[in-house]
Structures are given as C-alpha cells and as structure tokens.
Amino acid sequence: MDQPDALAPLLAETKQPVAVDVFCGVGGLTNGFNTAGLRVVAGIDFDESCKFAYEKNNKATFLHQDITKVTAEEVAALYPQDAVKILVGCAPCQPFSRMRGDRPDKDEKWKLLYSFGKLIEKVEPEVVSMENVTLLASYDKGKVLNDFIDKLEGLGYYVSKFVVNAANYGVPQRRYRLILFASKRGKIKLVSKTHVGKELVSVAHAIEKLPPIEAGQADRDDPLHRARSLSPINMRRIQATREGGNWTDWPAELSADLKCRETEEGKKFTSAYGRMSWKDPAPTLTTHCMGLSNGRYGHPKQNRAISLREAALLQSFPTGYQFVEEGKPTIISNLARHIGNAVPPKLGEAIAQSILKHLANPIPANTDGRQTKMAF
Missing domain, CATH: 3.40.50.150 (Vaccinia Virus protein VP39)
Structure with missing residues (x-):
C-alpha cells in the first residue's frame, strides 16, 4: 500500500x-x-x-x-x-x-x-x-x-x-x-x-485454515463460523458440483425442478449453486452470500455454503473482528446483511x-x- x-x-x-x-x-x-x-x-x-x-x-x-x-x-x-x-x-x-x-x-x-x-x-x-x-x-x-x-x-x-x-x-x-x-x-x-x-489474494489464503464444519453447524469456538443447513436435494446438488463448478455439472434429475434454467436468461446465470475455487479470489459477496442458490457461494471443498466468518474474511475483515456481543444470539440474516453490505x-x-x-x-x-x- x-x-x-x-x-x-x-x-x-x-x-x-x-x-x-x-x-x-x-x-x-x-x-x-x-x-x-x-x-x-x-x-x-x-x-x-x-x-x-x-x-x-x-x-x-x-x-x-x-x-x-x-x-x-x-x-x-x-x-x-x-x-x-x-x-x-x-x-x-x-x-x-x-x-x-x-x-x-x-x-x-x-x-x-x-x-x-x-x-x-x-x-x-x-x-x-x-x-x-x-x-x-x-x-x-x-x-x-x-x-x-x-x-x-x-x-x-x-x-x-x-x-x-x-x-x-x-x-x-x-x-x-x-x-x-x-x-x-x-x-x-x-x-x-x-x-x-x-499476487491476488485467493479464497484458500483467506479461509482454508478455519476448522471444517458441516451444513447447519457452527464451530464451538467461534459462533460466527456457522453455515446454513441444506435440504436433502441441495445437499445432493453441492455433492455433484466440482470445485469452481456450478449447476451445469449436475445430472438432469438434480435440475429438473429448476424451471428458470430452461429460459435463455436463466441459462446465462451460471453462478447459482456454484462452488468457489481455492486458487482464485471469491466472487462479489452480497447480503445473501450464505445461500447456496444465490450465487457461487459454495465452499470449495466442504459440502455447504460459506459461513459467516468465511464471508467476513473474504470481505477482508480482521480474523478477530467481533460482530456479536457475547451471550447474544447469532442472527444469520442480520449478520449476512451487515457483512455483505460492508x-x-x-x-x-x-x-x-x-x-x-x-x-x-x-x-x-x-x-x-x-x-x-x-x-x-
């Protein structure tokens, strides 16, 4: 700098x-x-x-x-x-x-x-x-x-x-x-x-050292390292998505109910249900960055969308940045909005x-x- x-x-x-x-x-x-x-x-x-x-x-x-x-x-x-x-x-x-x-x-x-x-x-x-x-x-x-x-x-x-x-x-x-x-x-x-x-800072550099968690779980030592749960169909979808990939990787049965993908405009929106790539910077984070269907917000390796802490790190907030007062509940929608808007x-x-x-x-x-x- x-x-x-x-x-x-x-x-x-x-x-x-x-x-x-x-x-x-x-x-x-x-x-x-x-x-x-x-x-x-x-x-x-x-x-x-x-x-x-x-x-x-x-x-x-x-x-x-x-x-x-x-x-x-x-x-x-x-x-x-x-x-x-x-x-x-x-x-x-x-x-x-x-x-x-x-x-x-x-x-x-x-x-x-x-x-x-x-x-x-x-x-x-x-x-x-x-x-x-x-x-x-x-x-x-x-x-x-x-x-x-x-x-x-x-x-x-x-x-x-x-x-x-x-x-x-x-x-x-x-x-x-x-x-x-x-x-x-x-x-x-x-x-x-x-x-x-x-020299661009990659997703791996920002988040790969965080403890692994599963969809719907939170790290016991960091309540902000918390990921949304996935429905059974969305779990199958993320499992079928390669690193850096998206819904175009899936077999037909996993996208049969996604009617928007049948339109020409929908076919262009290839970031939905996507996984990030370890070696590249993340895509633009929004207030909906914890939702698998909202963009390329899938974790590169783990079968889930990114956590709140990962979103904060990808926004370049310091590791120890405190978003929630101790003893207070972690309201995912509020925090995702705060982090995505920052x-x-x-x-x-x-x-x-x-x-x-x-x-x-x-x-x-x-x-x-x-x-x-x-x-x-």
Whole structure:
C-alpha cells in the first residue's frame, strides 16, 4: 500500500485529518481508515443493530441517526476544533444493483445520496469520499451520480472518480466499485494497486485454515463460523458440483425442478449453486452470500455454503473482528446483511491512504500567499 512520504505540510498547519463515516454499518470503511492511520471519530447509521460491532472494533462512537434527519450542527460537533474535516460514506447500494429489480422502495433509498450532498454542503468538510457499486454511474442514465458531482463542483470541490476491483487492494474477492473523491485542495489520486495477477489474494489464503464444519453447524469456538443447513436435494446438488463448478455439472434429475434454467436468461446465470475455487479470489459477496442458490457461494471443498466468518474474511475483515456481543444470539440474516453490505476494510485502507497522500501535499497558493484552487 502506498504510504504518504511525509505529513509535514499537514502537520505544519497544526491541523490533523479527522473523519466521520456516514452509512457506517458495522465499520468496514472505518476499520480500513484506522489501519491506514486516519482517525475516525464517529460513524452514523440508521441501523442500530450495527452499533456493537462498530464500537467494539473501532475507537469511534456510533450514532443511531437517519441521514435525512441528522443536522449539520450535530455532525460538525463530532470533529475536534482544529481538525481537517473529512466526511466519507457509502450510501446503500441496493437501489443501483442488478440484483435489486423493481423494489418499490428503491427510489426512496437512492435519494439518500442527495441527502449526503446536502449534508456536505452544510458541514463543509475539506475532503469527501464516497464508495458505491459501479452501476451508480449508469442508473437513471447517470442522473443520480451526475447530480451529486454537480453539487460538489458547485460547492468548490475538485472531483475525481475511479472504478476499482477490490481484489487489486488485497481483498480476497472480485468486487468492482466506484470510488469518488472530492477535495477543495485539488483532485485526489487513488493510490497504486497493491495486488495484480498472481499476487491476488485467493479464497484458500483467506479461509482454508478455519476448522471444517458441516451444513447447519457452527464451530464451538467461534459462533460466527456457522453455515446454513441444506435440504436433502441441495445437499445432493453441492455433492455433484466440482470445485469452481456450478449447476451445469449436475445430472438432469438434480435440475429438473429448476424451471428458470430452461429460459435463455436463466441459462446465462451460471453462478447459482456454484462452488468457489481455492486458487482464485471469491466472487462479489452480497447480503445473501450464505445461500447456496444465490450465487457461487459454495465452499470449495466442504459440502455447504460459506459461513459467516468465511464471508467476513473474504470481505477482508480482521480474523478477530467481533460482530456479536457475547451471550447474544447469532442472527444469520442480520449478520449476512451487515457483512455483505460492508465496504471491505482493505479497500477502505486504500481510500484513506489516497486521502492522506493528498493532504501531505502543500496547499497551492497565489503569489500573495492566499490559498487557491489547483488547475487540472
């Protein structure tokens, strides 16, 4: 990971960079920022069930707030007095996902990006970053993203955006995402890729050392290492699937009741009921990544779908990341949603590194010493 050569120009300002994480979830982005050395003081999210994991694993305060209702004064008060204010967030990506369909609430959720823009306008952070699915760029012919960029540029920010594969930054998963930066100092460049080609982190590297478990079981020492049970027919299906394979490996009797596979569109969806491959990064994890029928989420060798802990590791969460308070039940659907929605910490680290490197550069100035915008 590229490290800033020096933070001396920033330190000379006697101001330290401090971030607030909007739509923080269980803290994937915050955790990556902390690893990179960029302090996050607070996370804001509407889902209160994220509070334990966020605060337990990160030295930051969780605010249970709706972004459409939280005030700029409340957010601004989170920053130390002499901080370089950084506001980051990942607006819920489901409205822009191919998996979303035409859910009736999707229009309400994409409006959260407009709320994020209004918050930026009032808080006036020096740096902004946003992560989302790549389809945001084409959703509604690009209107939502373009409106957001126009808003930022109208406020005096220089905006840069990148489409990245999280696997290129050490995440053991092929996960393509749009990363946007905005700064009043000039355009922010994304740090160089750290993993390419044979350097990509594989599924085996991430999860093969975990104890074997069976479908429907949990490891006695780690409640998060828990896999969903399988029906008799789905057990036969996973047993008939080779490593890296899918439903096309099966004998006809195992797919006879899958009517969707008879359509031309269904035949293209070959990841369903698939097994991962040890030697490759995982496919993109979703909130349904523990379901065998939802994608290539079968364990490479064991006859089951991946466990919650395996999903967390494939998202690049640290091994000891705690998602459930001791003594509390492990609610699989909630945790799968939290893990699948998270920004991979390793990707968050790259975002933070990019911001720190940008802030390490001197502020451009006119000949009279006044700050000016950089020309690009």
